[in-house]
Amino acid sequence: MNKLYIIKIGGNVLDEEKSLKEFLKNFSSIHEPKILIHGGGKIATKFGDRLGIESKYIKGRRVTDEPTLDLVTMVYGGLVNKQIVAQLQSLGCNAMGLTGADGNLIKATKRPAGEVDYGFAGDINVESVNSTLLYFLLKQNVIPVFAPLTHANGSMLNTNADTIASVLAISLSKHFDVRLIMCFEKPGVLEDVNNPASVIRQLNKESYESLLAKGSFHDGILPKLENAFAAIQSGVKEVLIGEHTHLLANTSYDTKGTLITLT
Amino acid sequence: MNKLYIIKIGGNVLDEEKSLKEFLKNFSSIHEPKILIHGGGKIATKFGDRLGIESKYIKGRRVTDEPTLDLVTMVYGGLVNKQIVAQLQSLGCNAMGLTGADGNLIKATKRPAGEVDYGFAGDINVESVNSTLLYFLLKQNVIPVFAPLTHANGSMLNTNADTIASVLAISLSKHFDVRLIMCFEKPGVLEDVNNPASVIRQLNKESYESLLAKGSFHDGILPKLENAFAAIQSGVKEVLIGEHTHLLANTSYDTKGTLITLT
Numbered sequence: 001m002n003k004l005y006i007i008k009i010g011g012n013v014l015d016e017e018k019s020l021k022e023f024l025k026n027f028s029s030i031h032e033p034k035i036l037i038h039g040g041g042k043i044a045t046k047f048g049d050r051l052g053i054e055s056k057y058i059k060g061r062r063v064t065d066e067p068t069l070d071l072v073t074m075v076y077g078g079l080v081n082k083q084i085v086a087q088l089q090s091l092g093c094n095a096m097g098l099t100g101a102d103g104n105l106i107k108a109t110k111r112p113a114g115e116v117d118y119g120f121a122g123d124i125n126v127e128s129v130n131s132t133l134l135y136f137l138l139k140q141n142v143i144p145v146f147a148p149l150t151h152a153n154g155s156m157l158n159t160n161a162d163t164i165a166s167v168l169a170i171s172l173s174k175h176f177d178v179r180l181i182m183c184f185e186k187p188g189v190l191e192d193v194n195n196p197a198s199v200i201r202q203l204n205k206e207s208y209e210s211l212l213a214k215g216s217f218h219d220g221i222l223p224k225l226e227n228a229f230a231a232i233q234s235g236v237k238e239v240l241i242g243e244h245t246h247l248l249a250n251t252s253y254d255t256k257g258t259l260i261t262l263t
Numbered sequence: 264m265n266k267l268y269i270i271k272i273g274g275n276v277l278d279e280e281k282s283l284k285e286f287l288k289n290f291s292s293i294h295e296p297k298i299l300i301h302g303g304g305k306i307a308t309k310f311g312d313r314l315g316i317e318s319k320y321i322k323g324r325r326v327t328d329e330p331t332l333d334l335v336t337m338v339y340g341g342l343v344n345k346q347i348v349a350q351l352q353s354l355g356c357n358a359m360g361l362t363g364a365d366g367n368l369i370k371a372t373k374r375p376a377g378e379v380d381y382g383f384a385g386d387i388n389v390e391s392v393n394s395t396l397l398y399f400l401l402k403q404n405v406i407p408v409f410a411p412l413t414h415a416n417g418s419m420l421n422t423n424a425d426t427i428a429s430v431l432a433i434s435l436s437k438h439f440d441v442r443l444i445m446c447f448e449k450p451g452v453l454e455d456v457n458n459p460a461s462v463i464r465q466l467n468k469e470s471y472e473s474l475l476a477k478g479s480f481h482d483g484i485l486p487k488l489e490n491a492f493a494a495i496q497s498g499v500k501e502v503l504i505g506e507h508t509h510l511l512a513n514t515s516y517d518t519k520g521t522l523i524t525l526t
Contacts, residue, residue, distance in 0.1 A: 047337075050314050070342055074310075077360075078341020079333055082412065082419050085364045090417030096365040097340075101349045103359040103405050133403060140399060142366050149345065154353030156345050 004176035005034040005251055008165035009183045011041045013244045014080060026247045028093035033138045035168060037146045039161045040080040044072050064119040064158040073156050076147040085145055095143045100150030103133045106164065108150035108157050122150035122157030129171035166231045173235035180236050182224065183244040188258035193218045203260045228260045267439035268297040268514055271428035272446045274304045276507045277343060289510045291356035296401045298431060300409045302424045303343040307335050327382040327421040336419045339410040348408055358406045363413030366396045371413035371420050385413035385420030392434035429494045436498035443499050445487065446507040451521035456481045466523045491523045
């Protein structure tokens with residue numbers, strides 16, 4: 001099967017024009033098929049402040065009331081997404097900006113209001129993805145660029161970018177050998193959280209469980225590792241956790257981040 | 264050749280939730296391939312006011328400075344476009360929201376600053392359109408929904424929605440029998456501008472020129488007629504000028520608006 005890179009970037013790349021430019025230059029130089037998923041949190045908060053729309057968070061997740069839904073639809077799906085696409089086009093990369101509503105690519109269910117009401121938040125799973133159309137776009141050498149938005153019942157829904165990246169990776173594993181690259185602020189999973197040179201270069205289920213038993217991971221990285229192994233066990237060939245500045249290395253054999261595989 | 268409807272709607276449809284809903288219901292019920300192009304002027308102005316971004320116009324055209332470009336990219340490409348797409352999806356219409364940057368579908372040139380500097384305004388012609396990709400999307404039963412934005416040199420550009428509709432119609436005429444439907448606030452071209460019942464039901468080059476010589480058209484409709492005949496002479500089979508509430512009639516043989524053909 002052909003290789004496919006699914007790359008998720010977060011706020012730290014987007015908030016600085018220079019790092020975004022550098023990242024997009026590297027991204028566009030990857031020869032294999034690829035998909036980009038971006039967030040846009042701080043830019044939404046900044047425009048929210050100017051519009052008098054308060055950003056509310058419960059347990060680290062944004063609460064999406066109706067004005068906030070309009071805000072994130074504008075900022076994620078409009079401003080951030082199209083600026084990235086226009087820049088990639090100028091670099092010769094045929095990017096296409098998308099949300100889950102476009103082409104029904106990711107259909108969600110609105111999260112039910114339980115103990116906490118997250119408002120217009122979309123929950124998704126691998127069944128949500130229209131992988132046929134996505135596969136067709138990739139075959140046309142189109143590079144999908146996803147904003148973290150999905151849809152249900154005529155409404156846009158705010159959806160976690162990490163979750164979108166994982167679900168796309170799982171869904172497309174039937175067509176490609178997927179490497180899911182989760183960019184974050186550290187160069188990889190660290191043995192010593194205070195030492196950026198202590199990257200654990202490889203992890204598989206066995207070594208992960210043995211390190212886990214020894215209590216080697218600090219709390220912040222655990223959800224990322226759990227998500228990574230969930231993806232791996234659902235068919236994703238490799239998950240890489242690393243820094244966006246190492247994108248080129250991390251899309252080669254000689255990775256700098258933490259490469260996670262099943263065995 | 265197969266029929267293709269290219270339908271442009273303006274502010275009067277978008278500014279009222281109820282008329283937009285009704286329009287989209289009708290649009291989604293059209294069986295043939297179709298493309299929608301929307302504006303979004305008043306909504307942009309409203310958000311501009313809230314953000315303290317002044318709307319400036321010269322000769323009826325918005326001047327797009329940098330804050331205005333961000334504004335229209337957010338509102339046209341994000342809010343309005345994705346709300347339309349989500350609604351169409353709920354009606355079973357596989358809409359895909361697009362700007363000219365996405366898939367390099369419409370590549371513009373930034374309008375040179377002459378006597379008037381319109382800022383980030385994009386000029387386009389039939390060579391600007393990536394009709395191959397658009398044709399492929401239509402073949403996949405995807406319904407493109409265009410925001411009035413294009414791109415050049417890494418930047419988004421604000422582009423007149425009527426022009427986008429015409430240019431798409433001309434470009435796709437090599438693949439389809441195109442009927443370009445320009446929705447506006449009157450039921451068609453009127454013999455008597457004060458009498459909505461006086462719609463001229465058919466116009467061809469000959470009858471147009473004879474009515475033109477008699478001074479039968481009022482000034483407001485002339486640019487629309489000139490654009491219509493320019494499209495017709497560039498290969499578009501039919502142009503229809505009419506009201507958005509008559510969409511179903513105007514996508515049938517028994518049209519209510521003004522149907523313009525070459526002969």
